[in-house]
Amino acid sequence: MGKILVFTEAANGKLKRSSIELLTAAKKSGQPFIAAIAGSQAAGAAPALSSSGAAEVHTFEDGKFDQYNPELYTAALSDLITKSGATVVLASASALGKDLFPRIAARLKSAVLSDCTELSFNGDKAVVKRPVYSGKAFAKVTFDQSxxxxxxxxxNQLPTEELSGGSAAVTKHAAPAGDLKTLIKDVVKGTSEKLDLTEANIIVSGGRGLKEAANFKMLNDLADVLGATVGASRAVVDAGWVSHGMQVGQTGKTVAPSLYIAVGVSGAIQHLAGMSGSKVIVAINSDPNAPIFQKATYGIVGDAFEIVPKLTEEFKKALHK
Ligand SMILES: Cc1cc2nc3c(=O)[nH]c(=O)nc-3n(C[C@H](O)[C@H](O)[C@H](O)COP(=O)(O)OP(=O)(O)OC[C@H]3O[C@@H](n4cnc5c(N)ncnc54)[C@H](O)[C@@H]3O)c2cc1C
Structure with a gap:
C-alpha cells in the first residue's frame, strides 16, 4: 500500500476548495495520507487539516515561508516528501503548484502529471485523465517508473466531502538552513476581491463582441448576481480593456468552473484551450456560426447587449427573492 502526501493551499484562513477536493480524493483512496501546508495561511488552516482524517499534518509557518520562494519551498518540501515515505503527492495545478512541484520532482528524479481532470487509483498507482494538444484530446495516463x-x-474537477472527525498531530517545520540565491522582496497583489479565475466555480467571460472596455460593467453586474469571477479573451486584453490576469486561454489562465458564460467570444482554439474543461458552457454570440457554439452546452444567438441585462434581471429575481 502506498502513502499519499496532500499539499494544500488556503486563503483568508480557510482551505481552498481545490485542496478539499484533494483531501477527499486521498481519503477515498483508502491509502494513508498526510497533509502539508506552507506560508502565512498555514497556522489558520492547521486545525481543519488536523480534523480532515490525515494521519499527520506538517506546517511550514515560520515567517520565511510567508512569500512563496521556489528555492526555499523546494528544499523544505523535498525533505518532507522524502522523509515521509510518500509514494504519491497530490497538489493543485495552481500557479504555485505548477512552479513548485516540477522542481521537487526533478530533484527526486520523479515524474509530474499536470493539469489532471480526473483521478483514480489502481492499487497504489494513480491513474489520471489530462488534456493534450491544447485540450483537443484527453489522455488517460499512469506512472511507469517514477x-x-x-x-x-x-x-473544480473532483467532488468534496465534509472532512471531520480526525485529530492528527501538527508538526511545525522551520525553514532549512543555508543561503538562498534569490530573495522575494515584494509581491504586488491584484485589487480584486473576487476568487481567482482558476478557483472560480462560475466565470462570466467577455470578448471583442462587447465593443469597448466600459461595457464590461454589464458583465460585472451579471457576475455580481451569480457570485462569479469575470474573465476575458486575449483580444480584449491586448486592446487594453482589462488586465492580463483576466485572460483565459493558451497564453492566459486555464479554468475549469462548473459554469462558464462566454459573451461575445468567438471561440478561437487558443481560447478554448483554457476553458473547454468547464462543466457547463453557455455561449452568447450574434453569429450563429461562431465556433464557440461547437463547444457550448447551451447557445444563445443574439445581441449580448439585449441578452445579458435580461439574464442579470432574471437571475436577480430567481436568486435573491
Ligand atoms: C499564440 C497565440 C496565443 C493566443 N492565446 C490566446 C489566449 O490565451 N486566449 C484567447 O482568448 N485568445 C488567444 N489568442 C487569440 C485568439 O486567436 C483570438 O484572436 C481571440 O481569442 C479572439 O478574441 P474574441 O473572441 O474576443 O474576438 P473575436 O474573434 O473578434 O470575436 C468576437 C465575437 O463577438 C461576437 N459579437 C460581436 N458583436 C456581438 C454582440 N453585440 N453580441 C454578441 N456577440 C457579438 C462576434 O460574432 C464574434 O464571434 C492567441 C492567439 C495566438 C496566435
Missing part, C-alpha cells in the same frame, strides 16, 4: 508520483489536479 519513484514518487506527482499529480497536479485542476480545481
Amino acid at each position: 519513484p514518487i508520483q506527482f499529480v497536479l489536479m485542476r480545481a
Whole structure:
C-alpha cells in the first residue's frame, strides 16, 4: 500500500476548495495520507487539516515561508516528501503548484502529471485523465517508473466531502538552513476581491463582441448576481480593456468552473484551450456560426447587449427573492 502526501493551499484562513477536493480524493483512496501546508495561511488552516482524517499534518509557518520562494519551498518540501515515505503527492495545478512541484520532482528524479481532470487509483498507482494538444484530446495516463508520483489536479474537477472527525498531530517545520540565491522582496497583489479565475466555480467571460472596455460593467453586474469571477479573451486584453490576469486561454489562465458564460467570444482554439474543461458552457454570440457554439452546452444567438441585462434581471429575481 502506498502513502499519499496532500499539499494544500488556503486563503483568508480557510482551505481552498481545490485542496478539499484533494483531501477527499486521498481519503477515498483508502491509502494513508498526510497533509502539508506552507506560508502565512498555514497556522489558520492547521486545525481543519488536523480534523480532515490525515494521519499527520506538517506546517511550514515560520515567517520565511510567508512569500512563496521556489528555492526555499523546494528544499523544505523535498525533505518532507522524502522523509515521509510518500509514494504519491497530490497538489493543485495552481500557479504555485505548477512552479513548485516540477522542481521537487526533478530533484527526486520523479515524474509530474499536470493539469489532471480526473483521478483514480489502481492499487497504489494513480491513474489520471489530462488534456493534450491544447485540450483537443484527453489522455488517460499512469506512472511507469517514477519513484514518487506527482499529480497536479485542476480545481473544480473532483467532488468534496465534509472532512471531520480526525485529530492528527501538527508538526511545525522551520525553514532549512543555508543561503538562498534569490530573495522575494515584494509581491504586488491584484485589487480584486473576487476568487481567482482558476478557483472560480462560475466565470462570466467577455470578448471583442462587447465593443469597448466600459461595457464590461454589464458583465460585472451579471457576475455580481451569480457570485462569479469575470474573465476575458486575449483580444480584449491586448486592446487594453482589462488586465492580463483576466485572460483565459493558451497564453492566459486555464479554468475549469462548473459554469462558464462566454459573451461575445468567438471561440478561437487558443481560447478554448483554457476553458473547454468547464462543466457547463453557455455561449452568447450574434453569429450563429461562431465556433464557440461547437463547444457550448447551451447557445444563445443574439445581441449580448439585449441578452445579458435580461439574464442579470432574471437571475436577480430567481436568486435573491
Ligand atoms: C499564440 C497565440 C496565443 C493566443 N492565446 C490566446 C489566449 O490565451 N486566449 C484567447 O482568448 N485568445 C488567444 N489568442 C487569440 C485568439 O486567436 C483570438 O484572436 C481571440 O481569442 C479572439 O478574441 P474574441 O473572441 O474576443 O474576438 P473575436 O474573434 O473578434 O470575436 C468576437 C465575437 O463577438 C461576437 N459579437 C460581436 N458583436 C456581438 C454582440 N453585440 N453580441 C454578441 N456577440 C457579438 C462576434 O460574432 C464574434 O464571434 C492567441 C492567439 C495566438 C496566435
